[in-house]
Amino acid sequence: MKIILLADVKALGKKGEIVEVSQGYARNALLPKKLGVEATSANLNSLKLLKKHEEKVAAENLEAAQEFKKEIETWKVEVKIKTGEGGKVFGSVSTKEVADAAEKQYGKKIDKKKMELDVPIKSLGNYDVKIKLHPEVVATMQVHVSEK
Secondary structure: OEEEEOOOEOOOEOOOOEEEOOHHHHHHHHOOOOOEEEOOHHHHHHHHHHHHHHHHHHHHHHHHHHHHHHHHOOOEEEEEEOEOHHHOEOOOEOHHHHHHHHHHHHOOOOOHHHEEOOOOEOOOEEEEEEEEEEOOEEEEEEEEEEEO
């Protein structure tokens, strides 16, 4: 019996795949748990439309990420940090502090988990922070760390 998977099923396949399974497995396990539907012509057509819609949404997300990248690369985020004698910094600047400063200065929220620091920011100066906006789009934001 041919089944269209509605969710990932371990050792069987991923969501959206059409798999051949025994009738008993389909009737007793997959269909009652809503893990799959029978591969009728109507269900195959709806799967095709769903895949087309997902491709369109993915293309729109990629385009939006590229636009946001252009915007981010014009930013120069100012982060103020407490320093001691001789400009020595207490601790280091975290991605949370950089994300908060960017949101305050430019009004756009950036997920701190998507930021990548090549080296920890432990002194005053200018730094480049990479932000992974999309699997194919990485933006570089300028961060200036100064004294409070």
